[in-house]
Amino acid sequence: MTGSAVDDLRSRLIEAIGPESVLTSPEDLTAYAFDGFCSGPLPAAVVLPRTTHDVSAVVRVARATGEPIVPRGAGTGLCGGAVANLGGIVMSFSRMNRMLSLDTRNRRARVQPGLVNAELSRIVAGDGLFFGPDPSSQKTSTLGGNTATNAGGPHAFAYGSMSAHVLGIEYVDEAGDVVTVSLDDAGYDLTGALVGSEGTLGIVTAIDLRLMRLPEAVRVCVAAFPDVESASEAVSAIVAAGLLPTALEIMDRTIVRAVEEHFHAGFPMDAEAVLLVEVAGEAGDVEAAERTIAGVARSHGALSWRSATSPREREALWQSRKGAAAAFGRIAPNYYIQDATVPRTKLPAAIRRVAEIASDCGLKVGNVFHAGDGNLHPLLLFDRRIPGHIEAVAHAGHEILATCIAFGGTISGEHGIGTEKRDSLPLVFSDDDLATMARLRDVFDPRRAFNPEKIFPSGAVCGEVRAAQATIPAGTWL
Amino acid sequence: MAVEAAREFPGFGLAGRMPERVFVPQNIDELAAFLRECDDAGRAAVVFGGNTLQSLGNAPARYDVAIDMRALAAVVEYEPRDFTISVEAGMTVAALERELAERGQFVPLDAPRPSLATVGGTLASGWLGPRRARYGRSRDYVIGSTAVLPDGTVAKSGGMVVKNVTGYDVTKLYVGSLGTLGTIAKANFKTLPVPEVRRIAIAALPERTSARAVANISALGEEPAAALVIRGFANEIDGRDSIEGRMLLLFEGTARAVERATREVRSALGAAGVPETRLVDREVPSTFAHVIDAYVAPLGARSTTYCSYGLPADLAARRDLLAARAQQNELILETIEDLCNGDLVARVSTNMTSEFVVHIGDFEAYRRDALPRTRVLAAPGAIRELLEGWSDVPSSLDTMRALKARFDPRGTLSPGRFVGGI
Numbered sequence: 001m002t003g004s005a006v007d008d009l010r011s012r013l014i015e016a017i018g019p020e021s022v023l024t025s026p027e028d029l030t031a032y033a034f035d036g037f038c039s040g041p042l043p044a045a046v047v048l049p050r051t052t053h054d055v056s057a058v059v060r061v062a063r064a065t066g067e068p069i070v071p072r073g074a075g076t077g078l079c080g081g082a083v084a085n086l087g088g089i090v091m092s093f094s095r096m097n098r099m100l101s102l103d104t105r106n107r108r109a110r111v112q113p114g115l116v117n118a119e120l121s122r123i124v125a126g127d128g129l130f131f132g133p134d135p136s137s138q139k140t141s142t143l144g145g146n147t148a149t150n151a152g153g154p155h156a157f158a159y160g161s162m163s164a165h166v167l168g169i170e171y172v173d174e175a176g177d178v179v180t181v182s183l184d185d186a187g188y189d190l191t192g193a194l195v196g197s198e199g200t201l202g203i204v205t206a207i208d209l210r211l212m213r214l215p216e217a218v219r220v221c222v223a224a225f226p227d228v229e230s231a232s233e234a235v236s237a238i239v240a241a242g243l244l245p246t247a248l249e250i251m252d253r254t255i256v257r258a259v260e261e262h263f264h265a266g267f268p269m270d271a272e273a274v275l276l277v278e279v280a281g282e283a284g285d286v287e288a289a290e291r292t293i294a295g296v297a298r299s300h301g302a303l304s305w306r307s308a309t310s311p312r313e314r315e316a317l318w319q320s321r322k323g324a325a326a327a328f329g330r331i332a333p334n335y336y337i338q339d340a341t342v343p344r345t346k347l348p349a350a351i352r353r354v355a356e357i358a359s360d361c362g363l364k365v366g367n368v369f370h371a372g373d374g375n376l377h378p379l380l381l382f383d384r385r386i387p388g389h390i391e392a393v394a395h396a397g398h399e400i401l402a403t404c405i406a407f408g409g410t411i412s413g414e415h416g417i418g419t420e421k422r423d424s425l426p427l428v429f430s431d432d433d434l435a436t437m438a439r440l441r442d443v444f445d446p447r448r449a450f451n452p453e454k455i456f457p458s459g460a461v462c463g464e465v466r467a468a469q470a471t472i473p474a475g476t477w478l
Numbered sequence: 479m480a481v482e483a484a485r486e487f488p489g490f491g492l493a494g495r496m497p498e499r500v501f502v503p504q505n506i507d508e509l510a511a512f513l514r515e516c517d518d519a520g521r522a523a524v525v526f527g528g529n530t531l532q533s534l535g536n537a538p539a540r541y542d543v544a545i546d547m548r549a550l551a552a553v554v555e556y557e558p559r560d561f562t563i564s565v566e567a568g569m570t571v572a573a574l575e576r577e578l579a580e581r582g583q584f585v586p587l588d589a590p591r592p593s594l595a596t597v598g599g600t601l602a603s604g605w606l607g608p609r610r611a612r613y614g615r616s617r618d619y620v621i622g623s624t625a626v627l628p629d630g631t632v633a634k635s636g637g638m639v640v641k642n643v644t645g646y647d648v649t650k651l652y653v654g655s656l657g658t659l660g661t662i663a664k665a666n667f668k669t670l671p672v673p674e675v676r677r678i679a680i681a682a683l684p685e686r687t688s689a690r691a692v693a694n695i696s697a698l699g700e701e702p703a704a705a706l707v708i709r710g711f712a713n714e715i716d717g718r719d720s721i722e723g724r725m726l727l728l729f730e731g732t733a734r735a736v737e738r739a740t741r742e743v744r745s746a747l748g749a750a751g752v753p754e755t756r757l758v759d760r761e762v763p764s765t766f767a768h769v770i771d772a773y774v775a776p777l778g779a780r781s782t783t784y785c786s787y788g789l790p791a792d793l794a795a796r797r798d799l800l801a802a803r804a805q806q807n808e809l810i811l812e813t814i815e816d817l818c819n820g821d822l823v824a825r826v827s828t829n830m831t832s833e834f835v836v837h838i839g840d841f842e843a844y845r846r847d848a849l850p851r852t853r854v855l856a857a858p859g860a861i862r863e864l865l866e867g868w869s870d871v872p873s874s875l876d877t878m879r880a881l882k883a884r885f886d887p888r889g890t891l892s893p894g895r896f897v898g899g900i
Contacts, residue, residue: 106789150643161641163650164618173877183615184787184851185872187897188659188881189604192617192650196643213701240559242582242671282700284734341639343560373641374560413641421644428644429634436625436633437646443880455645 001067001087006044009065013045013089016057021048021095032090033083035075036137037420040083043070043090050095052170052178052205059203059449060176062089068452071199073113073145076137078337079412080419081149081198085453091203093144099123100206107211108167113144113204117151120209129211132159135414136322144204150196152414154278154321157372158246161414163195165210171202174445182208193440198416199451201444215280218246219290220314221307223297224271228252228355228367231273232347234300235371238277239344243293247278248372254331255324255368255379262327263320266313271303275371276321324368331366332381336393338400342409344374353403354378361396363389375413376404401427417455425457489529490544493537493863497524497544504549506624506632506663513661514630516543517890524892525657527599528570530591530774533856534603535656536867539894545661547598553577554664555638562621562638564666567598583669586613590774592767598662604654606787607770608704609728611818613670616653622666623649625659628890633660640668651881658896659885673730678758678765679743680716683707683723687751689794691725694746696790696817700739704728706769710812710825714772716765725752728766773814773823774856780834781827782861784845786852790820796849800824803844807837823855838864845869871898 001009013022023029023046032046033039044067049055062069068088075082084090093114100110104127111120117138121130134153135141141151147169152161159165168182169191179202181190194201225231231250238248251259253272260267267274275297279289294305308314320327328335342350351367358365358380366379380396382389401411401424411417411424425434438456441448487500501523503509516523522540526532527547547568554564558581565574571592578584588607589600601616622636625648635648652662683691688707695705708715709723725747729739740757747755758765774783786796793815804811804826814823826841828834842865845852852869854862872878875898882889882900894900 105791150647152641156641160614160618161643163647164614179874179877181872181874185874186851186853186868186870187872187875187878187900189617189650189654190874190877192647192653196647236559239561242561244671282735282738285732288732288734341641343557343562343639345557345559370641374639375641408637409639410637410642410644412644413639414643416643417645425645428637432631433633433635433645436627436631437635437648439884440646440648440651440881443877443884 001044005065009061009067009089010045012061012065013047013058016061017047017049017054021050021054022046023048032072032075032092035077035080035082037078037080037418038083040080040085041087043084043087046090046092048092048095052172055091055172055203055205056176056178058089058091059172059174062449063174063176068449069203070451071144071148071203073142073148074116074137074140076141077145077149077418078339078415079417079421081416081451081454082145083419085419093142096205097142104129107213109209109211111143111207111209113142113147113207115143117141117143117146124211125214128214130214131209132165132212133162136325138322143207143209147195147204147207148197148199149414149416152370152373152375154247154249154370156414157248157370158244159212163192166191166195166207167210168208169194169204170206171204173202174447174449178205198418198454200441200454201450203450217283217286218278218280218314219286219307220317221277221279221290221294221305222267222317223275223277223294223302224268224304225273225275225302226271228273228351229348230301231275232351232371234275234297234302236345236347237296237300238293239372241296243289243296245277245289245293245372246280247276248370249276249321250274250367250369250371251276251321251324252367254364254366258327258330258366259320259324261330263316263323265316265320267317267320268304275302276317328366328379332364333383333385335382336380336397338376338378338380338397339412339415340401340404340409341373341375341413342404342407344372346407346409347371347374350376350404350407350409354400357396357399357403361392363392363396370413373413374409398424419454422455423457425455487544490526491859492524492532492541494859495537495541498542500544500546502546502549506550506626509545509550509661509663510626510630510632512545513626513628513890517628517630517888520888521890522893523890524895525602525661527568527596528591528594530595531599531603531605533774533854533862534867535892535895537863537894538892539899540889547596550663558583561669562640562666563669564638564664565597566664567596567662569597571595571597571600578669579672582672584672585619585667585669586610587616588770590770597665601653601662601665602655602657606819606821608706608816608819608821612701612703612730617650619667620649620653620665621668623652623662624664625652625662627660628886628888632663636666638666656892656896658882658892658900661891675731675733675736676762677729677736677740678762679727679729679740679755680758681725681747681752681755683725683752685722688723690750691747691752692817694750695725695727695743698739698742698746700729700735700742702727702739702818703730704766705817707815707817708769708813711772711814714775715768726769728762769814776856776858777825777827778831779858779860780831781825782838782854782865783823783825783856784852785855786822786824786849788820788822788851790817793817793820793822796822799848800845803841803848807841808833809837809841835861868897
């Protein structure tokens with residue numbers, strides 16, 4: 001973009017939505033040039049719309065100037081999805097952060113995309129309701145961002161990811177028009193197509209969400225295991241037995257130590273692996289379910305079983321599990337988190353293989369993952385100042401994805417593809433599969449103005465793409 | 479020619495029209511090759527499963543060939559310990575249910591006439607069953623699919639894992655599309671463990687108790703997996719002729735939860751003045767299946783069944799509207815009200831076949847005006863031609879048309895059968 005084009009864009013944006021809603025200083029732009037995975041080029045402008053009308057106005061400016069728009073929630077994403085790969089306009093929803101309406105009787109809420117995930121559950125708790133998906137970033141990440149990535153979290157095991165909770169969407173299309181879609185409407189499930197599309201099909205301006213009734217009783221239990229494999233075996237067995245806890249999470253010793261030093265929630269420090277189990281429901285059922293699950297855990301080698309009795313204790317355990325990322329700085333200068341998913345029976349083998357790959361590459365690995373869903377989050381720990389480490393991490397990351405695919409799994413369970421894994425997509429999908437997905441993009445965003453250079457492999461034209469070599473984009477937080 | 483064809487291909491007629499040919503693919507490659515051939519030759523194809531829900535779609539604008547998917551009926555992959563299964567789309571829902579039941583699992587599709595209905599047809603129809611408030615919609619259980627597009631492209635999306643955000647979830651577009659974008663050839667599901675106990679409670683609902691009973695049931699602590707108020711449908715459900723409504727509640731869960739629910743229900747209904755609540759423990763699956771079959775059960779050529787979707791709170795108001803109009807049009811109205819989801823199933827009929835066609839036109843025009851989000855569930859062929867499948871078109875119709883044009887530019891798959899003439 002030439003300097004005069006940038007000036008022209010900025011003045012058009014200011015004219016459209018006012019100077020107080022357009023950021024252009026280098027310091028401001030820098031703050032919006034990254035997400036939880038990487039940094040990218042500085043956008044030409046950051047816009048902070050207050051209304052759907054503002055969003056439309058910005059889309060029209062973008063269309064007139066040919067500039068791309070990258071919608072952005074809190075920037076906590078882990079795949080470079082909110083980074084403006086081609087510059088242009090970054091649209092932050094920090095001012096569209098309200099709940100618009102609440103229908104407690106029908107358990108529905110309409111929210112603006114900038115509302116923080118955890119806020120929603122907090123607001124509706126007094127009505128005996130809560131919102132199901134709870135990504136670990138939930139105290140910061142927004143429902144718009146969660147919708148874009150089809151976010152999950154520990155409770156996706158029981159309640160499903162975002163797509164099972166989004167009932168309808170208002171979005172601004174590539175022409176700048178406001179479109180409302182709903183599961184209640186006749187016709188194609190455009191709502192389902194938009195959830196998880198990572199901001200590439202339209203810009204979401206309001207979301208209708210399904211709320212759930214708070215369970216009567218909740219228990220969070222912690223079991224210690226002699227190794228990650230046996231903990232994974234226990235999870236496979238709990239799932240296979242048809243038991244229905246509301247969360248099944250595993251942390252290995254590396255992670256537990258870091259987390260304990262940071263949060264002091266009372267996880268056993270001497271165990272090689274810790275299994276976190278949550279059971280919810282009617283009080284008597286919860287007690288019975290805990291007994292059964294504890295039995296399965298013991299028969300798979302659990303060394304101890306403890307259940308948190310008070311809400312405060314429960315909250316502390318969850319806070320440290322969900323805050324694990326914040327504690328990683330204690331164990332290594334840099335880390336790279338993966339998000340592959342395997343069929344649940346393949347968990348123990350996948351975990352074993354991840355350890356081998358890390359060791360072959362001379363890297364330490366920590367595991368903290370949504371075991372009930374088979375969703376792995378291996379953390380490759382390293383120090384970027386050591387020559388060769390970044391290459392080793394890239395190689396190990398690629399090997400882990402390839403391994404999980406070979407086990408019948410896939411490359412992202414909840415974080416998304418974004419920039420990070422776009423060139424790995426051909427490992428999972430054929431040219432025809434990708435070309436079919438591209439047809440959807442053609443309809444919604446023929447000019448590739450919404451979040452360009454994401455999801456689809458680089459250089460992809462009609463799916464004519466090949467798997468690229470393992471690389472890590474410049475600017476990655478490694 | 480058409481008459482001969484009609485004799486040759488019973489069961490493939492649509493709104494009085496017959497195909498020139500019925501093709502029965504034996505594998506996905508054959509399906510792809512045949513679709514490509516149709517596409518090239520400009521022949522319009524309608525895909526058939528068990529022919530149980532074809533009334534959902536409008537009459538095709540063109541109809542040259544039928545594709546019968548029922549030979550594609552194999553289990554592709556089933557790992558019970560993973561709680562996932564992959565099946566070919568022509569497998570019947572009953573066969574899928576049997577396969578899963580052997581391992582104590584299920585998928586809550588709640589399809590009518592499951593021994594005929596196919597998995598692919600049930601998904602393509604976007605069928606919404608009464609247990610979805612508890613378990614979610616069919617779309618939430620499909621974790622991946624392989625579909626064949628009209629140009630012969632075989633495309634998969636999703637996979638065999640329960641949590642997956644890799645690429646667009648194109649599968650969601652095929653579900654509920656009535657086969658107008660692509661043909662689902664294979665579907666992958668996540669499954670659930672069969673609940674420990676299933677129990678149905680049935681109570682006769684004298685008119686004076688009805689409103690209070692509904693209110694009390696809506697406030698139960700232990701929520702039912704399905705809660706229906708049925709007026710009419712006597713033969714379909716239990717053969718008991720009843721002018722009064724009946725309430726049917728399905729409870730699923732642990733023995734403890736179901737016992738607690740039973741106590742709550744007895745007291746909730748008792749407080750509303752309902753005389754007696756009967757429990758069904760042994761024939762729960764068949765009793766429940768009869769109710770779902772009733773959603774689409776025709777009365778010869780003298781009935782039409784609609785479903786009006788909306789919030790549970792305005793069920794009674796919607797029913798009152800239809801009841802008043804039915805009376806005015808001399809139509810008999812039978813209803814199923816889904817208290818959990820807000821669906822209102824309404825079957826209108828006459829005693830004499832010759833009278834029906836006289837009265838249905840006015841009622842049809844009325845419901846399209848007065849009740850948005852109402853669709854036709856079942857109607858005999860001759861009557862179906864007179865009806866419009868949906869009472870209104872969504873505001874996003876232009877985008878839907880563009881999708882159709884991008885997936886099926888030549889209008890090969892079921893042209894004209896979908897919303898807004900898509």
